[in-house]
Amino acid sequence: MRADAQRNADKLRTAATALCRERGLQVSLKEIARHAGVSHGTLYNLFGTREALIDEVIGDIAAKRLGDAARRAQACDDAWEGFAGYVTEVCELQATDPALGDVLTRRCPQAVRLMAVCDNTAAAAASIIDRARSAGTLRPDFTTEDLIFFLASNAALARAAESTGAPGWRRSVAFLLDGLRTAAAHPLPTAPLKPAQLHHMLVGEPAAS
Template sequence: METLDPAPLRADARRNHDRIRTAAVEIFRERGLSAPLEDVAAAAHVSKATVFNRFGGRAGLIDAVIDDVAAQELLGVIERARAVVDIGERIRWYVAALRDLQYRQPAVNGVILRQVPGSRGLMELCGQGECFHEELVEQGVASGFLAGTFEPEDFHALAIETALVLEERGRPPRPSYDRRTTFLLDGIARPARVARPGRPDRHASRDGSGEGTDPGGEA
């Protein structure tokens, strides 16, 4: 059965719609997805009831602005990460870029925390992030950059923990935040096995094949 297109909005209704959308983009980007709808309405010079009439509530409003407040930048980070050839560098670049985005854009943390599960656009964006994490882990473990016990949920947890801290405690000074990013990046990479000075690597054979054991054992 054919469906009819919605009737075009009257000029005043269209102006309200556009003002609400513009205000929501500005406020959600600045203050996050949990910002009061009353503030959006005030910035748009309409009533809260008008926001509900035009968008059906917070979930509908977020669906209308998710591209501008979070999706474009989040998906851009994913695509730029995919362009990094070396998997180790790809993982390091992605984690650093995501943390930078979380610091700069509070709305991104609302997406990561799934603050509005009724928003289809938000949940679809979360799904794309999860798929990318699975991709990173599969390739990172296969390359040896990540430990075999590393799981996609570990990437999710790292992003969620960062989001919670930023949401609850606010943004720390940028140099401190960046320093902790370095600590995090150094921690997730699988450490290279290094032989003790003056002694052979206990996991390496005398011919370098890796089949032997440490001569004489270890005290």
């Protein structure tokens, strides 16, 4: 790879990172190129598809931040505290970094690394949930799919809320948590979602546009 190509690739990566993290994963490629001070043709030359760029640029950040949150939760002595802290922390990530919200809602299904991050997050969430359920503090009928559903539904609003300086999502999370303690549980109206149903829901309809 020639030096100038390398330089341009870096400029594009930088621009893409910044734009994705402040506006989400569906920023226009031409805008990224413009922002990087480079022709959009160059972007196509160097990365080919949006997925390749995004995947490269957001993959590590997403894996790190979501992984850290999961590890913190698992390291927590109290299972419930770990679970509650995890939910709060992930919501906070969504609120402050739109790109992460889009990762969790599978907005970019072609990006293999991001999808892997998504799967890992689901697995981590499952273990955090399991632990809290086993401890008897989290209601037993709460599933990983329920958590992801909640995260997905909060993604858009959390972002908007943060920009107004009014973190309404914090109250939302608190209400949810209060409803998730074993003591608060009442029978649920429907069966849990199957993973495939959740998946289809998220990739099928990319959250209103």
